[in-house]
Amino acid sequence: MSEDSDFPIDNLPYGVFSTPGTGRRVGVAIGRWVLDLGAVLDDPDFRTPSLNAHLSRGPERWAQVRARLVELLTDERRRPLVEPYLVPLDRVTLHLPFEVADYVDFYASEHHAANLGRMLRPGQDPLPPNWRHLPLGYHGRAGTVVVSGTPVIRPCGQRMEHGAPGPVDGPSRRLDVEVELGFVVGVPTAPGESVPTRRFDRHVFGVVLLNDWSARDLQAWEYVPLGPFLGKSFATSISPWVVPMAALGAARVPGPPQSPEPIGYLREEPHWSLDITFELELNGEVVSRPPFAQMYWSPAQLLAHLTANGATLRTGDLYASGTVSGPNPGEAGSLIELTWGGTRPLRLRDGSSRAFLEDGDVVTIRASAPSASGGRIGFGELTGTVLPAVSRPER
Structure with a gap:
């Protein structure tokens, strides 16, 4: 069957x-x-x-x-x-498979964070000084989480053009994707209660594929000092199937070494990851295969940090890994990495090139993992088509 x-x-x-x-x-x-x-x-x-x-x-x-x-x-x-x-x-x-209560996105891939650091802070340590001490993240907008197949309208907002005297307002010119894994929370917590890493399986039911669409130009202008806002909040797409953690037992593998040793509440024995391989497809052509097993912070550590201050979990909470990127060519989970900030456009089979997404582009994410019987399981398909920006009404 x-x-x-x-x-x-x-x-x-x-x-x-x-x-x-x-x-x-x-x-x-x-x-x-x-x-x-x-x-x-x-x-x-x-x-x-x-x-x-x-x-x-x-x-x-x-x-x-x-x-x-x-x-x-x-x-x-x-x-x-x-x-x-x-x-x-x-x-x-x-x-949409569940009612999304809250949405949090992390920044758990050392390779992704280091790539962005090298682009944005050349000549400096690519990772911020706190990166290896705690999982960084931001609170997203639950109301714009949409199911696979929902078109994504190009967002508008402020951006600062190179050499310009001030910002301009209009459609994003650097629309990007982020290949991620999303974790679906089932069991809530009481106010003030934190979730230790060993209790991850008591709260997280399963996972979905996730695309945290990103307007890099809007994000670059707005994110200091408070972080992502309009550059992220317009749409986050998830796959329609929630794969239970019970199906991923054979995919659990040791996580990468962590140095320095995480502080008390972030320690876990053993430190684990998931052997999941993604495919990022643009207009029918696979352009990247990011490996989740390389993620520095584990799913359990992300949950422990999310609740470390006593923030409550609710049924339907969704938290995401952040962009999944590996150390090798062709393993980046975003166009900003694959094209090195747009300076090395992708050449597609149809003769076109892409630095960032154009209207009409179709982005598809797939993934697979080892199964208990020695085969593979999949996660279904996560697809979104970019539509033109909607013009603002006259003021």
């Missing part, structure tokens, strides 16, 4: 789907099908238009449902129970 798919039995990612004439409900992808969970399990948590009810139940319930699904999908005696509720993937519409 699923051997040549992103979605074998080892995966079982959750999403929200609808079919013509029916409402949104929760399903699990298996091979080229979606299994209607509310119907097959007779569970009201899955008859809702988001995953939030199930996310809130916690790891014991997550494990129970997963075990039941494996039983239903592998025991031939269960076929009559399952088949009536399988819907072909090509006949469904996929929606």
Whole structure:
């Protein structure tokens, strides 16, 4: 049923789907099908238009449902129970899989941070002095998190042109992508409670592919001293399938060495990462393959830092890794790195070149990871098309 798919039995990612004439409900992808969970399990948590009810139940319930699904999908005696509720993937519409409560984006790749530092601060230490001591991040805009396939309108804002006497206002000229992994929080915390690294699995349900679209020219002008704002807040795209952490056990690998040793609440034993390889595709051509295993700060350390001051977690919180970039050519997760700030444009097969994104460009992100049975699992596809800026009304 699923051997040549992103979605074998080892995966079982959750999403929200609808079919013509029916409402949104929760399903699990298996091979080229979606299994209607509310119907097959007779569970009201899955008859809702988001995953939030199930996310809130916690790891014991997550494990129970997963075990039941494996039983239903592998025991031939269960076929009559399952088949009536399988819907072909090509006949469904996929929606935002959960209601996003808060959104935080980190800066966890040493290679990405160092590349930007070399571009922006030549001749200096490419990493800020605090970078190896704590995971840097910013609070994003939950209301502009959108599902794969949603067009992305080119943002407008202030930018400072080289040599100009002052800023100008208008559409971004340096629109970029960021290949990231997003982590979906299920179990909330109480005010003042922090989450130690060892309790990561008690709170995080799964992951999505994430593209933190970035207007580099708007960002460069606005980010001092408070950080990203309009250059980031216009859109963040996520994939429609949430891959459970339970499907990624075989993908856990040792994380890269950390020096100096992290301060108390950021220490973890063992320090781990995920063996996930991404593909960044521009207009149908793969231009980069970033490796997640090289990320300096782990998913558990990011969560520990996010809550270190007692900030509460809510069901549906989304936090992202930051741009995934590796140490080798062709492993950068953003155009600003791949084109070195636009000075080395990409040459595409169709004869065109790109320093940054143009209107009409289609960006697609895919990824895969090792599975428990020795094969691979996928994450589905994350796609967005760039549309022209919307003109502002006359004042």
